[in-house]
Amino acid sequence: MDRAPNDIEALIAQMARLPGLGPRSARRLVLHLIQRRDQSMRPLLAALDRVSQSAQTCSQCGNISTAPVCAICTDTRRATGEICVVEDVADLWAMERGGVFKGQYHVLGGTLSALDAIGPEDLRIPQLVDRVGNGGVREVILALAATVDGQTTAHYIADALGHTGVKITALAQGVPMGGELDYLDDGTIGAALRARKDF
């Protein structure tokens, strides 16, 4: 990149720092954008600018939104009394793509982690306790990762909500769709066996 003009070099460097991109893919992207300025660069700029100005965090659930309260929280059909607790917005989007859950969410913004010194007050756990305490919640579904940190967080939340008497559930563990036993780790097979059901 010795001789690419400075502005272009700076853009490539910016791009190369984004997740999933490196210097090579950033160069390719920037060239593409420059060579298709009207079809690609300008619409992208406009879309980025709109999002940069409007994106905010939903004050109720922590989802990313273009309004103070997100579209899911304002949708009365989704006020089913079920709250699905997820680690981050990417997980919320993944749940939505699944299309099965019809209630509301609560985005923690991470998991408890002794290693990274992330405690309950760094996450949106107090807000969750308040939200459940305010009533109208029938069930809290813990959709957290099946990792040590994820499960520690799940147990902590279950404890913190214990006094409210709300029903607390967690995603089932088992064999994923299309999963071949041969390629599954032993932990998953064990969990699926313990949770076996009538056929």
Next chain:
Amino acid sequence: MDRAPNDIEALIAQMARLPGLGPRSARRLVLHLIQRRDQSMRPLLAALDRVSQSAQTCSQCGNISTAPVCAICTDTRRATGEICVVEDVADLWAMERGGVFKGQYHVLGGTLSALDAIGPEDLRIPQLVDRVGNGGVREVILALAATVDGQTTAHYIADALGHTGVKITALAQGVPMGGELDYLDDGTIGAALRARKDF
């Protein structure tokens, strides 16, 4: 993406259409940008905006530039009388990363292709002939892909420049650095054998 707000959805759709990105990596990118608005989104917006406004094609060589004539063409130290002919700007950048070539470039903007109905007048071949005809050029180095279209283009250019008497060379073909014979195609091995040299 059912429930991501519309502006954000639109941005993800824009991103997903860029080369090397798909819906999944676009979602990841957009989330990253929104969650790091000040460190990532705003600098990227500013850099994109600058390039969108300033990027143009060098009128002499076809390189991408932020000025009417690019930094390589205006650098008098590079007026060595050597012109390296490349297919596109990505190839020019690749040559520059190599750091060996110290002359100037000529970017064709593609290769001749009967299949895609790309003829000489669709490329910057007439400009190359003019440039060589204007004098001051000692050698034209054809750095085109070792593909049928690349080599057809090379032969066409050599013919078109025949009357100028300028020296015309092409990149050597052979075993790439770090290349193991076992993994090389037969064509490359044959070319490397025919072009063998004293050791």
